[in-house]
Amino acid sequence: MSTIQEVAKYAGVSVATVSRVINKSDTVTEKTRLRVEKIIEELNYEPSALGRNLRTSESRLLLVLLPSISNPFYSEIINGIQDTVISQGYNILLCETDSNPEREAIYFNMLRNRLADGIISMDPTVNKDKLIELAANYPIVHCSEYDEDGTVAHVTINNELAAYQAVRHLIKLGQKNIALINTDETFLYARERRRGYEKALLEFGLPIRKEWIYHADKLEFQRGQQAVRKLFQQDDKPTAFFAVSDIYAIGALKEINAKGLRVPDDIALVGFDKISFSNMTYPTLTTVAQPMYRMGCTAADMIINKICGKEVESIILDHELVIREST
């Protein structure tokens, strides 16, 4: 690997001039520029980001933290982020945390280390204190998930309202026995969606039955199957399910079909996220669509503004209930 020194030497100029050529300063004569560029080409020289970053103390790298890449929900968000940051000269690196505090700490450290300029986190706040402390000194925004106490700027949807509308939709269809398939309530969205579910029930005079609220721990299809199995073991069986993720809804659907019951005639079902799978099931899934691409773009704009020292406000985007065959 050649260095700026070698380029300078062979081009017969100083390193400063080479640096000027690389950084497109306009105070270099055409002739010099061409000579330097020729040498750069010949030596196959590439400026070391390490040296540059150490000097400028910026890396133009953004970290995107996500619990797991196997949830297709994140894909579109990432596309939005990617498209937005690239146009601004940044790049993103995806960091899978598994919601594991140790892994999270590694990525947090990359920020303190100056290896990255900012973090877009889609992770529930595993290490809350650390995050808040970090966010005070470094650019961090939350996307989709966020910290309820609210010191960190975020972009998200109104999860409570979305869940409320989904459940109200079921109730208006005549459903009275609606179970909730929820995820781990360390996720804020899980807590919010439960609230929306409960609010809808209360509003229509339906009882909130603890035994009809199922908590899955991992976001896997199998957990949706398990949920249905468990809920159907009870004497009083629900006739409708609201799942906080399409992943669970798809698992639930599989189990309902396996029991010989028909959706939506015997059992109604609503999911959340409108992942692409949700349109491949039989029947297709009623679900809540989030503006994922736009959410990604927004998060990207926010983090870049933050890096530039601007104040950024949290943003709530619109969602939409997409009614398909399962209700």
Add this chain to the structure above:
Amino acid sequence: MSTIQEVAKYAGVSVATVSRVINKSDTVTEKTRLRVEKIIEELNYEPSALGRNLRTSESRLLLVLLPSISNPFYSEIINGIQDTVISQGYNILLCETDSNPEREAIYFNMLRNRLADGIISMDPTVNKDKLIELAANYPIVHCSEYDEDGTVAHVTINNELAAYQAVRHLIKLGQKNIALINTDETFLYARERRRGYEKALLEFGLPIRKEWIYHADKLEFQRGQQAVRKLFQQDDKPTAFFAVSDIYAIGALKEINAKGLRVPDDIALVGFDKISFSNMTYPTLTTVAQPMYRMGCTAADMIINKICGKEVESIILDHELVIREST
């Protein structure tokens, strides 16, 4: 952010000693070590990776290139990589290329830049010349996909054999009219699996019919639906499908169901990859399982060995035909 200088100053020692404490050198007295550690704690000091990397010229960061994170096939591979590299003091950054040469170039440059120590690529070789040139000077291994001309070490399965076995399975079930739903043949696995498909047909005296080989361009469910639609427009209709990805197979299944045909009675169907969703469909999908986790571990071992200057050999892992309800 505090620096090593400040720590040295407050601890009343030289920066060299602080460095020794950080790097756990054993030539520091207990007493000094404790004093320095106390100051590090107090100042909330974190060594700058930038300074360190510039000095040691290593980053302990590995890049993992993948075409798209929305294909669940990659998830398990990444888990394998992650688990392996962490134990060796490395970290990975996921880079979504969209098989776009420009994006790929960005990540290639991170390697030349010394921002990363090595690349595990699951991308088809978009920019072949560049890759080969790079691989000559930097640690790169291919995982799953690879370069047929073979200068870059890789870990993969025998795609041709796997496809052959899948199709043979259909033939032994009495199927004579088997269509292939393939992906873009810039992917080597697409070319190999087609070869396996053709080999099986030839071996059992069945004709290879060009019009029964469908090429989808993007890896989306919809393409599987389209494939079936297209293939069914023909006068001579296939009665079985071999799809080179579960994604296509799932789309195909949806379309077959929509036509009122039954799987496997009317139409038989085999997929590839054994993604988790392939067990959620009705009926469940016969598919080819790859040892994804192990593939990830192997790729990780290979790249680390390469970084350490060792010679590494390409490796072929075993696959397995998983027979389920769709055949």
Add this chain to the structure above:
DNA sequence: ATGAAAGCGCTAACAT
């Protein structure tokens, strides 16, 4: 056991 000092590759302030 510890310190002084060089230097990794680069940018930018200052000098010419």
Add this chain to the structure above:
DNA sequence: ATGTTAGCGCTTTCAT
């Protein structure tokens, strides 16, 4: 328009 030089934060060699 170009060169000289300091210094970003760290590790490591060589002295002491």
